Amino acid sequence: MTVHVGDRIVLAHEPHRARRRHGTVREVLGTPESPEYRVAWDDGHESFICPGPEAIVLPAGTDDTDDTARIPEARSEEGQGSVRVGRHDPVERIMRSPVRTVDATSTLRTAAELLAEAEVGALVVNRNGVPVGILSERDIVRALAGGGDPDEVWSADVIGMDTVWASPSDPILQVAGLMRRHYVRHVPLRTRVHPAVVGIVSARDVLAVLYDSR
Incomplete structure:
Protein backbone atom coordinates (compact mmCIF):
# COMPACT_ATOMS: atom_id res chain seq x y z
CA MET A 1 0.00 0.00 0.00
CA ASP A 64 -14.19 9.48 7.48
CA THR A 65 -15.15 11.72 10.40
CA ASP A 66 -18.44 9.96 11.13
CA ASP A 67 -17.74 7.06 13.48
CA THR A 68 -20.94 5.42 12.29
CA ALA A 69 -19.56 5.26 8.75
CA ARG A 70 -18.85 1.87 7.26
CA ILE A 71 -15.07 1.90 7.63
CA PRO A 72 -13.69 -1.65 7.64
CA GLU A 73 -12.40 -2.80 11.01
CA ALA A 74 -8.85 -4.06 11.37
CA ARG A 75 -8.67 -7.82 10.83
CA SER A 76 -6.21 -10.54 11.65
CA GLU A 77 -3.87 -11.82 8.94
CA GLU A 78 -6.16 -14.81 8.50
CA GLY A 79 -9.12 -12.47 8.12
CA GLN A 80 -10.95 -14.06 11.03
CA GLY A 81 -12.21 -11.62 13.65
CA SER A 82 -10.65 -8.55 15.19
CA VAL A 83 -6.92 -8.28 15.74
CA ARG A 84 -5.89 -9.27 19.25
CA VAL A 85 -2.78 -7.79 20.80
CA GLY A 86 -0.27 -10.42 21.91
CA ARG A 87 2.97 -10.37 23.87
CA HIS A 88 5.06 -10.70 20.70
CA ASP A 89 3.32 -7.84 18.88
CA PRO A 90 5.14 -4.50 18.51
CA VAL A 91 4.67 -2.22 21.49
CA GLU A 92 3.29 0.50 19.20
CA ARG A 93 0.03 -1.47 19.32
CA ILE A 94 -0.53 -0.33 22.91
CA MET A 95 1.46 2.90 23.10
CA ARG A 96 -0.24 6.12 24.10
CA SER A 97 0.15 9.00 21.70
CA PRO A 98 0.54 11.94 21.51
CA VAL A 99 2.87 12.10 24.49
CA ARG A 100 2.42 14.79 27.12
CA THR A 101 5.55 16.89 27.58
CA VAL A 102 7.01 19.46 29.94
CA ASP A 103 9.93 21.84 29.46
CA ALA A 104 13.11 21.10 31.37
CA THR A 105 12.95 24.53 33.03
CA SER A 106 9.36 24.13 34.24
CA THR A 107 8.90 23.81 37.99
CA LEU A 108 7.65 20.69 39.72
CA ARG A 109 4.41 22.50 40.47
CA THR A 110 3.84 23.07 36.75
CA ALA A 111 4.71 19.45 36.00
CA ALA A 112 2.32 18.20 38.69
CA GLU A 113 -0.47 20.36 37.27
CA LEU A 114 0.17 18.97 33.78
CA LEU A 115 0.07 15.40 35.11
CA ALA A 116 -3.24 16.05 36.86
CA GLU A 117 -4.76 17.82 33.86
CA ALA A 118 -3.78 15.07 31.41
CA GLU A 119 -4.52 12.25 33.88
CA VAL A 120 -1.24 10.50 33.05
CA GLY A 121 1.52 9.08 35.22
CA ALA A 122 4.56 10.52 33.43
CA LEU A 123 5.67 13.38 31.18
CA VAL A 124 8.47 13.51 28.64
CA VAL A 125 10.91 16.29 29.54
CA ASN A 126 12.16 18.38 26.61
CA ARG A 127 15.16 20.69 26.54
CA ASN A 128 15.18 23.01 23.51
CA GLY A 129 12.68 20.69 21.86
CA VAL A 130 14.81 17.57 22.38
CA PRO A 131 13.56 14.81 24.73
CA VAL A 132 16.02 14.26 27.59
CA GLY A 133 14.06 11.94 29.88
CA ILE A 134 10.78 11.36 31.64
CA LEU A 135 9.32 12.76 34.84
CA SER A 136 6.87 10.58 36.75
CA GLU A 137 4.55 11.11 39.68
CA ARG A 138 6.95 9.05 41.77
CA ASP A 139 9.86 11.37 40.87
CA ILE A 140 7.89 14.40 42.04
CA VAL A 141 6.84 12.74 45.31
CA ARG A 142 10.45 11.76 46.07
CA ALA A 143 11.68 15.29 45.37
CA LEU A 144 9.07 16.87 47.63
CA ALA A 145 9.61 14.28 50.36
CA GLY A 146 13.29 15.20 50.27
CA GLY A 147 12.49 18.82 51.02
CA GLY A 148 12.35 20.19 47.48
CA ASP A 149 10.36 23.38 46.88
CA PRO A 150 7.79 22.76 44.11
CA ASP A 151 8.23 26.35 42.92
CA GLU A 152 12.03 26.26 42.89
CA VAL A 153 12.99 22.78 41.65
CA TRP A 154 13.02 22.33 37.87
CA SER A 155 11.74 19.26 36.08
CA ALA A 156 15.21 18.55 34.70
CA ASP A 157 16.59 18.41 38.25
CA VAL A 158 14.73 15.24 39.19
CA ILE A 159 14.51 13.13 36.04
CA GLY A 160 16.41 9.86 36.07
CA MET A 161 19.95 9.97 34.73
CA ASP A 162 19.40 6.92 32.50
CA THR A 163 15.99 6.99 30.90
CA VAL A 164 15.08 3.62 29.40
CA TRP A 165 14.05 4.03 25.77
CA ALA A 166 12.48 1.57 23.35
CA SER A 167 11.45 1.47 19.71
CA PRO A 168 7.79 1.24 18.61
CA SER A 169 8.72 -1.94 16.75
CA ASP A 170 10.09 -3.71 19.85
CA PRO A 171 7.97 -6.67 21.03
CA ILE A 172 5.77 -5.99 24.05
CA LEU A 173 7.46 -8.83 25.94
CA GLN A 174 10.87 -7.23 25.33
CA VAL A 175 9.67 -3.90 26.74
CA ALA A 176 8.28 -5.74 29.77
CA GLY A 177 11.78 -7.14 30.31
CA LEU A 178 13.26 -3.64 30.17
CA MET A 179 10.82 -2.45 32.81
CA ARG A 180 11.69 -5.35 35.07
CA ARG A 181 15.46 -5.03 34.72
CA HIS A 182 15.56 -1.26 35.20
CA TYR A 183 12.73 -0.96 37.75
CA VAL A 184 10.76 1.58 35.69
CA ARG A 185 7.03 1.88 35.09
CA HIS A 186 7.06 4.07 31.97
CA VAL A 187 9.08 3.67 28.77
CA PRO A 188 9.07 6.38 26.07
CA LEU A 189 9.26 5.21 22.45
CA ARG A 190 11.22 6.77 19.61
CA THR A 191 12.26 5.57 16.18
CA ARG A 192 15.63 5.49 14.50
CA VAL A 193 14.29 7.73 11.74
CA HIS A 194 13.20 10.64 13.93
CA PRO A 195 14.48 11.59 17.40
CA ALA A 196 11.08 12.80 18.61
CA VAL A 197 9.16 10.62 21.04
CA VAL A 198 6.26 8.97 19.20
CA GLY A 199 4.57 7.35 22.18
CA ILE A 200 4.88 6.06 25.71
CA VAL A 201 3.89 2.80 27.35
CA SER A 202 3.22 2.08 31.01
CA ALA A 203 3.58 -1.04 33.11
CA ARG A 204 -0.21 -1.19 33.33
CA ASP A 205 -0.50 -1.27 29.52
CA VAL A 206 2.07 -4.07 29.28
CA LEU A 207 0.65 -6.13 32.12
CA ALA A 208 -2.83 -6.02 30.57
CA VAL A 209 -1.47 -7.69 27.42
CA LEU A 210 0.61 -10.26 29.31
CA TYR A 211 -2.40 -11.17 31.45
CA ASP A 212 -4.76 -11.52 28.48
CA SER A 213 -2.29 -13.66 26.52
CA ARG A 214 -1.61 -16.20 29.27
Whole structure:
Protein backbone atom coordinates (compact mmCIF):
# COMPACT_ATOMS: atom_id res chain seq x y z
CA MET A 1 0.00 0.00 0.00
CA THR A 2 1.38 3.39 -1.03
CA VAL A 3 0.59 6.27 1.31
CA HIS A 4 0.71 9.89 0.18
CA VAL A 5 0.75 13.21 1.97
CA GLY A 6 -2.86 14.30 2.44
CA ASP A 7 -4.27 10.79 2.79
CA ARG A 8 -6.60 10.17 5.71
CA ILE A 9 -5.62 7.66 8.39
CA VAL A 10 -7.94 5.99 10.88
CA LEU A 11 -6.82 3.94 13.87
CA ALA A 12 -9.78 1.61 14.05
CA HIS A 13 -8.80 -0.16 17.25
CA GLU A 14 -6.63 0.98 20.14
CA PRO A 15 -6.92 -0.83 23.49
CA HIS A 16 -7.03 2.40 25.53
CA ARG A 17 -9.43 4.36 23.30
CA ALA A 18 -13.18 3.96 23.08
CA ARG A 19 -13.45 5.63 19.66
CA ARG A 20 -11.57 5.55 16.41
CA ARG A 21 -8.89 8.16 15.88
CA HIS A 22 -8.82 10.20 12.68
CA GLY A 23 -6.04 12.26 11.14
CA THR A 24 -4.28 13.45 7.99
CA VAL A 25 -0.85 12.29 6.84
CA ARG A 26 1.49 15.30 6.73
CA GLU A 27 4.78 13.54 6.00
CA VAL A 28 5.83 10.06 4.87
CA LEU A 29 9.06 8.79 6.44
CA GLY A 30 10.84 5.50 7.01
CA THR A 31 11.09 2.76 4.41
CA PRO A 32 8.50 0.60 2.61
CA GLU A 33 9.40 -2.22 5.00
CA SER A 34 9.16 0.00 8.09
CA PRO A 35 6.95 3.01 7.27
CA GLU A 36 6.51 5.98 9.56
CA TYR A 37 4.12 8.90 9.15
CA ARG A 38 3.77 12.33 10.68
CA VAL A 39 0.04 12.68 11.32
CA ALA A 40 -2.03 15.73 12.21
CA TRP A 41 -4.92 14.37 14.25
CA ASP A 42 -8.37 15.88 14.11
CA ASP A 43 -8.21 16.61 17.85
CA GLY A 44 -5.45 19.17 17.22
CA HIS A 45 -2.48 17.02 18.22
CA GLU A 46 0.31 15.85 15.96
CA SER A 47 2.52 12.78 16.31
CA PHE A 48 4.71 10.30 14.47
CA ILE A 49 3.31 6.79 14.14
CA CYS A 50 4.52 3.45 12.84
CA PRO A 51 1.22 1.98 11.60
CA GLY A 52 0.10 -1.46 12.71
CA PRO A 53 -2.71 -3.63 11.33
CA GLU A 54 -5.28 -1.43 13.06
CA ALA A 55 -4.37 1.53 10.81
CA ILE A 56 -6.69 2.16 7.87
CA VAL A 57 -5.49 4.56 5.15
CA LEU A 58 -8.04 6.25 2.91
CA PRO A 59 -7.50 8.51 -0.12
CA ALA A 60 -7.25 12.25 0.45
CA GLY A 61 -10.65 13.90 0.55
CA THR A 62 -12.46 10.87 1.99
CA ASP A 63 -15.06 11.81 4.61
CA ASP A 64 -14.19 9.48 7.48
CA THR A 65 -15.15 11.72 10.40
CA ASP A 66 -18.44 9.96 11.13
CA ASP A 67 -17.74 7.06 13.48
CA THR A 68 -20.94 5.42 12.29
CA ALA A 69 -19.56 5.26 8.75
CA ARG A 70 -18.85 1.87 7.26
CA ILE A 71 -15.07 1.90 7.63
CA PRO A 72 -13.69 -1.65 7.64
CA GLU A 73 -12.40 -2.80 11.01
CA ALA A 74 -8.85 -4.06 11.37
CA ARG A 75 -8.67 -7.82 10.83
CA SER A 76 -6.21 -10.54 11.65
CA GLU A 77 -3.87 -11.82 8.94
CA GLU A 78 -6.16 -14.81 8.50
CA GLY A 79 -9.12 -12.47 8.12
CA GLN A 80 -10.95 -14.06 11.03
CA GLY A 81 -12.21 -11.62 13.65
CA SER A 82 -10.65 -8.55 15.19
CA VAL A 83 -6.92 -8.28 15.74
CA ARG A 84 -5.89 -9.27 19.25
CA VAL A 85 -2.78 -7.79 20.80
CA GLY A 86 -0.27 -10.42 21.91
CA ARG A 87 2.97 -10.37 23.87
CA HIS A 88 5.06 -10.70 20.70
CA ASP A 89 3.32 -7.84 18.88
CA PRO A 90 5.14 -4.50 18.51
CA VAL A 91 4.67 -2.22 21.49
CA GLU A 92 3.29 0.50 19.20
CA ARG A 93 0.03 -1.47 19.32
CA ILE A 94 -0.53 -0.33 22.91
CA MET A 95 1.46 2.90 23.10
CA ARG A 96 -0.24 6.12 24.10
CA SER A 97 0.15 9.00 21.70
CA PRO A 98 0.54 11.94 21.51
CA VAL A 99 2.87 12.10 24.49
CA ARG A 100 2.42 14.79 27.12
CA THR A 101 5.55 16.89 27.58
CA VAL A 102 7.01 19.46 29.94
CA ASP A 103 9.93 21.84 29.46
CA ALA A 104 13.11 21.10 31.37
CA THR A 105 12.95 24.53 33.03
CA SER A 106 9.36 24.13 34.24
CA THR A 107 8.90 23.81 37.99
CA LEU A 108 7.65 20.69 39.72
CA ARG A 109 4.41 22.50 40.47
CA THR A 110 3.84 23.07 36.75
CA ALA A 111 4.71 19.45 36.00
CA ALA A 112 2.32 18.20 38.69
CA GLU A 113 -0.47 20.36 37.27
CA LEU A 114 0.17 18.97 33.78
CA LEU A 115 0.07 15.40 35.11
CA ALA A 116 -3.24 16.05 36.86
CA GLU A 117 -4.76 17.82 33.86
CA ALA A 118 -3.78 15.07 31.41
CA GLU A 119 -4.52 12.25 33.88
CA VAL A 120 -1.24 10.50 33.05
CA GLY A 121 1.52 9.08 35.22
CA ALA A 122 4.56 10.52 33.43
CA LEU A 123 5.67 13.38 31.18
CA VAL A 124 8.47 13.51 28.64
CA VAL A 125 10.91 16.29 29.54
CA ASN A 126 12.16 18.38 26.61
CA ARG A 127 15.16 20.69 26.54
CA ASN A 128 15.18 23.01 23.51
CA GLY A 129 12.68 20.69 21.86
CA VAL A 130 14.81 17.57 22.38
CA PRO A 131 13.56 14.81 24.73
CA VAL A 132 16.02 14.26 27.59
CA GLY A 133 14.06 11.94 29.88
CA ILE A 134 10.78 11.36 31.64
CA LEU A 135 9.32 12.76 34.84
CA SER A 136 6.87 10.58 36.75
CA GLU A 137 4.55 11.11 39.68
CA ARG A 138 6.95 9.05 41.77
CA ASP A 139 9.86 11.37 40.87
CA ILE A 140 7.89 14.40 42.04
CA VAL A 141 6.84 12.74 45.31
CA ARG A 142 10.45 11.76 46.07
CA ALA A 143 11.68 15.29 45.37
CA LEU A 144 9.07 16.87 47.63
CA ALA A 145 9.61 14.28 50.36
CA GLY A 146 13.29 15.20 50.27
CA GLY A 147 12.49 18.82 51.02
CA GLY A 148 12.35 20.19 47.48
CA ASP A 149 10.36 23.38 46.88
CA PRO A 150 7.79 22.76 44.11
CA ASP A 151 8.23 26.35 42.92
CA GLU A 152 12.03 26.26 42.89
CA VAL A 153 12.99 22.78 41.65
CA TRP A 154 13.02 22.33 37.87
CA SER A 155 11.74 19.26 36.08
CA ALA A 156 15.21 18.55 34.70
CA ASP A 157 16.59 18.41 38.25
CA VAL A 158 14.73 15.24 39.19
CA ILE A 159 14.51 13.13 36.04
CA GLY A 160 16.41 9.86 36.07
CA MET A 161 19.95 9.97 34.73
CA ASP A 162 19.40 6.92 32.50
CA THR A 163 15.99 6.99 30.90
CA VAL A 164 15.08 3.62 29.40
CA TRP A 165 14.05 4.03 25.77
CA ALA A 166 12.48 1.57 23.35
CA SER A 167 11.45 1.47 19.71
CA PRO A 168 7.79 1.24 18.61
CA SER A 169 8.72 -1.94 16.75
CA ASP A 170 10.09 -3.71 19.85
CA PRO A 171 7.97 -6.67 21.03
CA ILE A 172 5.77 -5.99 24.05
CA LEU A 173 7.46 -8.83 25.94
CA GLN A 174 10.87 -7.23 25.33
CA VAL A 175 9.67 -3.90 26.74
CA ALA A 176 8.28 -5.74 29.77
CA GLY A 177 11.78 -7.14 30.31
CA LEU A 178 13.26 -3.64 30.17
CA MET A 179 10.82 -2.45 32.81
CA ARG A 180 11.69 -5.35 35.07
CA ARG A 181 15.46 -5.03 34.72
CA HIS A 182 15.56 -1.26 35.20
CA TYR A 183 12.73 -0.96 37.75
CA VAL A 184 10.76 1.58 35.69
CA ARG A 185 7.03 1.88 35.09
CA HIS A 186 7.06 4.07 31.97
CA VAL A 187 9.08 3.67 28.77
CA PRO A 188 9.07 6.38 26.07
CA LEU A 189 9.26 5.21 22.45
CA ARG A 190 11.22 6.77 19.61
CA THR A 191 12.26 5.57 16.18
CA ARG A 192 15.63 5.49 14.50
CA VAL A 193 14.29 7.73 11.74
CA HIS A 194 13.20 10.64 13.93
CA PRO A 195 14.48 11.59 17.40
CA ALA A 196 11.08 12.80 18.61
CA VAL A 197 9.16 10.62 21.04
CA VAL A 198 6.26 8.97 19.20
CA GLY A 199 4.57 7.35 22.18
CA ILE A 200 4.88 6.06 25.71
CA VAL A 201 3.89 2.80 27.35
CA SER A 202 3.22 2.08 31.01
CA ALA A 203 3.58 -1.04 33.11
CA ARG A 204 -0.21 -1.19 33.33
CA ASP A 205 -0.50 -1.27 29.52
CA VAL A 206 2.07 -4.07 29.28
CA LEU A 207 0.65 -6.13 32.12
CA ALA A 208 -2.83 -6.02 30.57
CA VAL A 209 -1.47 -7.69 27.42
CA LEU A 210 0.61 -10.26 29.31
CA TYR A 211 -2.40 -11.17 31.45
CA ASP A 212 -4.76 -11.52 28.48
CA SER A 213 -2.29 -13.66 26.52
CA ARG A 214 -1.61 -16.20 29.27
